[in-house]
Amino acid sequence: MKWLHNILEVFREELHNSIFDEGVIVFFFVVPLLYPLLYAYLYGNETVREVPTVVVDLANSTTSREFLRKVDATADVEIVGHCADMQEAKDLIHRRKAHCLIYIPVEFDYALMEGRQAVVELYSDMGSMLYYKAVLASCTEVSLAMNQDIKTQRLVGATEKQASTFAYPIKYEYVPMFNTQSGFATFLIPAVLVMVIQQTMVLGIGMMAGEETEKKRRGILEPHVIGEKPIEMLFGKSAAYLAIYSVISAYVFCLVPHWFHLIQIGKWTDLVAFLFPYLLACLFFSMTLSSIAYNREVFIIMFVFVSVPLLFISGISWPTCSVPEFWKVVSWLFPSTFGINGYVKINSMGAVLRDVKPELIGLWVQTFVYGITAWLLYYRSYGKHLKDIIEVAEERLQARWADYL
Amino acid sequence: MNSETTEKKGVWRVVQREVARMLSQPVYVFCMVVAPLIGFLFFTTLMGKGLPMDIPVGVVDEDNTSITRQVLRNLDAFQQTAIVKQYANFGEAREAMQQGKIYAFYYIPEGTTELALSSKQPTVSFYTNAAYLIPASLEYRDMKTMAELASGAIARETLYAKGYADSQVMGILQPIKMEMHAISNPGLNYSQYLSNILLPAMLMLLIFQVTIYSIHSEVKEGTSKHWLELADNNIYKALAGKLLPQLLVWMVMGATYLVLLYAYWDFPLKSGLWPMALASLLLIVVSQAFGVFLCEALPSLRWALSIATLWGVLSFPISGFSFPQIAFPAPLKALSYLFPLRHYYLIYVDQALNGLPLHYSWVNYAALLVFLALPLLFPNRLKKCLLEYQYTR
Numbered sequence: 001m002k003w004l005h006n007i008l009e010v011f012r013e014e015l016h017n018s019i020f021d022e023g024v025i026v027f028f029f030v031v032p033l034l035y036p037l038l039y040a041y042l043y044g045n046e047t048v049r050e051v052p053t054v055v056v057d058l059a060n061s062t063t064s065r066e067f068l069r070k071v072d073a074t075a076d077v078e079i080v081g082h083c084a085d086m087q088e089a090k091d092l093i094h095r096r097k098a099h100c101l102i103y104i105p106v107e108f109d110y111a112l113m114e115g116r117q118a119v120v121e122l123y124s125d126m127g128s129m130l131y132y133k134a135v136l137a138s139c140t141e142v143s144l145a146m147n148q149d150i151k152t153q154r155l156v157g158a159t160e161k162q163a164s165t166f167a168y169p170i171k172y173e174y175v176p177m178f179n180t181q182s183g184f185a186t187f188l189i190p191a192v193l194v195m196v197i198q199q200t201m202v203l204g205i206g207m208m209a210g211e212e213t214e215k216k217r218r219g220i221l222e223p224h225v226i227g228e229k230p231i232e233m234l235f236g237k238s239a240a241y242l243a244i245y246s247v248i249s250a251y252v253f254c255l256v257p258h259w260f261h262l263i264q265i266g267k268w269t270d271l272v273a274f275l276f277p278y279l280l281a282c283l284f285f286s287m288t289l290s291s292i293a294y295n296r297e298v299f300i301i302m303f304v305f306v307s308v309p310l311l312f313i314s315g316i317s318w319p320t321c322s323v324p325e326f327w328k329v330v331s332w333l334f335p336s337t338f339g340i341n342g343y344v345k346i347n348s349m350g351a352v353l354r355d356v357k358p359e360l361i362g363l364w365v366q367t368f369v370y371g372i373t374a375w376l377l378y379y380r381s382y383g384k385h386l387k388d389i390i391e392v393a394e395e396r397l398q399a400r401w402a403d404y405l
Numbered sequence: 406m407n408s409e410t411t412e413k414k415g416v417w418r419v420v421q422r423e424v425a426r427m428l429s430q431p432v433y434v435f436c437m438v439v440a441p442l443i444g445f446l447f448f449t450t451l452m453g454k455g456l457p458m459d460i461p462v463g464v465v466d467e468d469n470t471s472i473t474r475q476v477l478r479n480l481d482a483f484q485q486t487a488i489v490k491q492y493a494n495f496g497e498a499r500e501a502m503q504q505g506k507i508y509a510f511y512y513i514p515e516g517t518t519e520l521a522l523s524s525k526q527p528t529v530s531f532y533t534n535a536a537y538l539i540p541a542s543l544e545y546r547d548m549k550t551m552a553e554l555a556s557g558a559i560a561r562e563t564l565y566a567k568g569y570a571d572s573q574v575m576g577i578l579q580p581i582k583m584e585m586h587a588i589s590n591p592g593l594n595y596s597q598y599l600s601n602i603l604l605p606a607m608l609m610l611l612i613f614q615v616t617i618y619s620i621h622s623e624v625k626e627g628t629s630k631h632w633l634e635l636a637d638n639n640i641y642k643a644l645a646g647k648l649l650p651q652l653l654v655w656m657v658m659g660a661t662y663l664v665l666l667y668a669y670w671d672f673p674l675k676s677g678l679w680p681m682a683l684a685s686l687l688l689i690v691v692s693q694a695f696g697v698f699l700c701e702a703l704p705s706l707r708w709a710l711s712i713a714t715l716w717g718v719l720s721f722p723i724s725g726f727s728f729p730q731i732a733f734p735a736p737l738k739a740l741s742y743l744f745p746l747r748h749y750y751l752i753y754v755d756q757a758l759n760g761l762p763l764h765y766s767w768v769n770y771a772a773l774l775v776f777l778a779l780p781l782l783f784p785n786r787l788k789k790c791l792l793e794y795q796y797t798r
Binding site for chain 1: 432435436440443444447448450451452453457458459460461476499500502503504505508517521526527528529530531532533534535536537538539540541542545548549572573575576577578579580581582583584585586587588589590593595598603606607610611614615618622625706707710711714715717718719721722723725726727728729731732733734737750751754755758759761765
């Protein structure tokens with residue numbers, strides 16, 4: 001059982017290294033603990049309420065005032081000022097006192113009296129799409145209710161029900177599923193949680209690999225670490241990372257959503273069965289990548305900026321059906337793509353394991369492929385010729401450096 | 406200048422040295438040229454025309470009459486919607502949604518037509534998967550328009566038949582109508598909405614990190630003393646010599662994203678180019694300054710980099726370009742002003758989107774200038790660190 005002993009030895013060593021290295025602690029523990037909290041706190045309000053809105057009410061009639069009063073009473077819009085003209089109102093928007101504008105023209109009342117269609121104009125500062133949504137939804141809702149009454153008056157002899165049926169022979173009902181208030185936190189946080197796992201793993205493991213490369217370069221790597229077989233190194237190290245990230249995952253995927261009352265409707269057995277290959281895929285992906293980490297810090301500056309494109313490529317915000325073919329293929333290289341979609345489906349949409357079959361297959365294929373590449377790269381790193389390889393690279397770098405000076 | 410040393414020392418010599426460093430380490434080329442270009446290219450190609458087309462939608466038509474089929478054909482005609490499949494019942498459709506095959510589905514219960522014909526106002530339901538927010542809200546819009554059109558069409562015919570005049574018909578069907586104007590983005594172009602901030606933000610993040618790496622890695626490699634010596638032991642000269650060649654590269658990258666945004670895509674630029682060019686230049690220089698400031702505050706490569714990463718990544722949401730700042734909890738609302746990107750975003754809204762006179766945004770330009778002064782806080786700390794600090798790990 002020499003091999004098992006070796007694996008355990010590497011496992012112990014790697015666990016020790018991770019827990020006692022300040023830099024690695026930041027990525028393995030601090031970031032996964034802190035980031036989800038920050039994001040959940042930031043998006044805690046789910047959606048924007050009481051968007052400050054100014055009003056230009058040139059009609060100034062009972063009906064227009066009733067309309068505005070009702071709009072003000074909705075949750076999404078707050079009327080913060082009444083202006084005499086458009087210029088004054090726009091100025092308030094420009095000075096950021098308001099984000100939307102409701103304009104009721106003089107004709108409003110005449111149109112209503114004459115039985116024509118009265119138009120209310122809405123303007124929105126497009127600094128955020130949510131302002132637009134808020135003012136449009138609130139005003140439409142109020143106008144629909146008021147239209148109901150007006151229609152009853154206009155269709156002489158009709159009851160309220162008849163008037164409604166007449167204008168809308170079929171009623172349409174809108175049901176947003178799995179995120180009933182169309183909230184930001186419910187939509188984005190699950191993706192961020194999955195992403196945090198992959199990114200911190202890449203950075204932490206990259207940092208540890210960089211550390212080893214640095215030590216090798218300086219010739220101070222502990223001899224017994226070099227002595228193991230590559231496959232034993234691979235299993236020992238991955239077991240150590242897996243142990244750490246099992247704990248982290250429990251926190252990230254169970255405690256954080258629980259604390260912030262985020263949606264959690266998945267079956268926990270399905271969740272575990274899905275997250276296990278996700279962790280494995282991330283692990284071997286990170287270990288494969290880490291072979292190019294030639295010092296401790298290089299991964300931080302090379303890999304952090306990728307997080308944002310990865311979030312977009314995963315399909316959580318920009319729909320997968322509209323992602324160009326090329327980027328779709330690129331996205332399959334990253335565990336986060338499958339991870340985010342699968343996790344969202346199980347956790348937020350209550351899917352069961354067979355619903356996420358494509359994602360599950362993707363993750364197992366990645367685990368397998370990246371496992372092999374990691375093993376091959378470990379074979380290269382921890383094989384006999386390693387020292388020579390590093391030395392040659394080092395000399396080459398030095399020589400190039402000297403040329404320029 | 407000192408005549409004997411001008412040949413060997415001074416800012417110019419540091420510049421030469423820095424250029425050599427940048428060329429000799431692939432990480433610089435990657436992070437300063439390759440990475441920003443990949444990022445720009447990514448967002449340029451990802452969102453194409455700015456709105457997702459043909460979002461897959463399902464149908465459960467339990468009624469299945471000529472009228473319901475007509476309604477569904479109308480729906481399919483919308484550019485953003487593509488009806489991909491009919492499902493036998495609600496459960497099947499929900500399952501397809503859970504598998505991610507469709508983003509929304511219509512549910513037309515049995516007897517809908519009959520109820521409609523006997524004026525009993527049946528309900529047709531539209532379910533969207535709001536876990537995917539963007540497609541869900543786009544689908545909602547299409548659904549809404551369709552509902553208005555479909556209902557309107559039937560009722561209009563009846564009213565005309567009864568002899569109502571054209572102007573009266575809409576007055577009866579929809580007495581009060583909302584007319585929405587989205588200032589500067591009438592098509593609700595998502596690419597415009599996101600790229601205008603995402604591109605500069607990515608560049609900013611990279612500048613934070615490269616600046617810190619280029620300063621603190623000197624300490625780590627033990628070359629910092631040499632660097633200072635070349636700059637006459639003057640920390641300002643040393644920093645100027647190091648950051649100038651980097652600034653040049655960043656400016657080319659900044660110009661690249663400006664060209665992409667305002668020439669290639671032709672996004673609104675109501676203020677003309679200069680206010681945004683100034684904002685971009687300021688964002689670049691401020692990012693460098695912020696990097697230097699972190700190096701001064703934290704005399705360790707990994708800590709400076711970690712904090713820069715935190716600040717940089719947090720900049721994206723806290724700038725308020727997607728989820729508006731007015732919806733943040735109060736402490737974060739205040740904190741957001743400590744992020745340069747927040748000011749860049751506000752300038753962008755004022756200038757590019759709304760085309761206001763410069764003085765409306767002066768506070769934000771001034772705020773960026775304040776960030777620029779950050780490195781002046783304790784330069785000697787950095788100098789000391791360059792001279793004495795021993796890289797331990």
